[in-house]
Amino acid sequence: AQSVAQPEDQVNVAEGNPLTVKCTYSVSGNPYLFWYVQYPNRGLQFLLKYITGDNLVKGSYGFEAEFNKSQTSFHLKKPSALVSDSALYFCAVSRTTSGTYKYIFGTGTRLKVLA
Amino acid sequence: EPEVTQTPSHQVTQMGQEVILRCVPISNHLYFYWYRQILGQKVEFLVSFYNNEISEKSEIFDDQFSVERPDGSNFTLKIRSTKLEDSAMYFCASSSDRESYNEQFFGPGTRLTVL
Numbered sequence: 001a002q003s004v005a006q007p008e009d010q011v012n013v014a015e016g017n018p019l020t021v022k023c024t025y026s027v028s029g030n031p032y033l034f035w036y037v038q039y040p041n042r043g044l045q046f047l048l049k050y051i052t053g054d055n056l057v058k059g060s061y062g063f064e065a066e067f068n069k070s071q072t073s074f075h076l077k078k079p080s081a082l083v084s085d086s087a088l089y090f091c092a093v094s095r096t097t098s099g100t101y102k103y104i105f106g107t108g109t110r111l112k113v114l115a
Numbered sequence: 116e117p118e119v120t121q122t123p124s125h126q127v128t129q130m131g132q133e134v135i136l137r138c139v140p141i142s143n144h145l146y147f148y149w150y151r152q153i154l155g156q157k158v159e160f161l162v163s164f165y166n167n168e169i170s171e172k173s174e175i176f177d178d179q180f181s182v183e184r185p186d187g188s189n190f191t192l193k194i195r196s197t198k199l200e201d202s203a204m205y206f207c208a209s210s211s212d213r214e215s216y217n218e219q220f221f222g223p224g225t226r227l228t229v230l
Contacts, residue, residue, distance in 0.1 A: 032216045043119065043206060043221035044158075051216040090158060094216065101213065102148065102171065105158040 002027045004093050006106035013081045014114050021076040021109045023091030032094040033074040034103065035065055039087045047089075050074060061085070081113045117141045119222035121207050127228045128197055136192045136225045138207030147190045148208040148219060149182065151175070158206065164190065165213070197229045 003026045013019045025031055032051055036044040048059025055067045065076045076089060088110050092103040120139045128134050140147050149161040163170040164182050172180075181193045190209075194201055204226050208219040 034218060036221070041124075041223060043121075043223040044208075046218040046220070049216070049218060092158075096213075102160040102163060103150070103158070103219065104160070105150075107157045 002093060002095055002104050004091050004104055004106040006089075006091055006109045008109050009107075010110045010112060012112045012114060015083055016080050019078050019081040019085070019111065019113070021089050021091075021111060023074045023076065023106055025072050025074060025091075025093050027093050027095070031074075033065075033067065034092045034094065035059065035063070035074075035076050036090045036092065037087045038090065038108075044090060047076070081111075083113045083115050086111055086113045119207055119209055119220050121205075121222035121225050123225060124223065125226045125228070127230065130199055130229055131196050134194050134197055134227065136194075136205050136207075136227070138190045138192070138222055139188050140190055140207065140209030141211075141220055142188070144209035144211050144220070146170075146210045146213055147182075147184070148210075149192050150206045150208065150221075151203040152206065152224075153200075153203045161192075161205075194227075197227075199229050202227055202229045 035047040050067045091106040147164040162172040204224045207222045
């Protein structure tokens with residue numbers, strides 16, 4: 001069965017420090033992997049995706065993610081955290097059946113950046 | 116920037132009542148989705164919709180659920196007879212095509228509370 005795991009419910013980091021939000025996946029075939037962020041009272045906003053090619057993917061707001069096939073991971077990173085990065089982060093894998101695709105989401109990780 | 120909108124933001128209903136959740140996808144998008152998130156749990160796929168018919172539905176999407184695109188702009192999710200366990204945040208999403216490497220755009224969600 002396809003699945004995505006986010007092992008940490010919450011990550012705390014001091015402002016200015018690097019942050020990592022972890023994601024591992026279990027899918028058959030080549031994965032299409034996504035990160036979304038959810039701010040309070042807002043929808044899920046797309047951050048970045050991995051399709052193929054370079055294992056380091058750059059996205060919005062200074063975020064990047066590293067795809068590691070051998071470890072089946074797709075961790076979200078940012079070199080220097082901002083208080084405004086505090087939000088709920090979701091990792092997802094895209095699966096295609098019946099001609100359309102759907103996301104399988106992880107459980108989400110709450111990032112708290114402390115001033 | 117175009118965005119997906121959803122109304123209402125919060126719906127409170129009595130068990131057994133019918134509810135209709137409304138979504139306006141991005142105007143040139145052709146593929147539409149509903150997801151839900153029960154409090155504290157992961158975001159789950161409910162249904163995908165294209166060309167005025169359901170493309171795929173999950174096991175959650177039973178006979179109590181239906182979707183419709185009644186006009187050129189709205190996309191609705193109807194729950195015929197709500198149950199307590201239908202209480203959740205419901206997200207609408209849309210995408211421009213069916214390619215699984217393209218991101219979906221999400222609305223802010225409707226919080227449904229069934230009493």
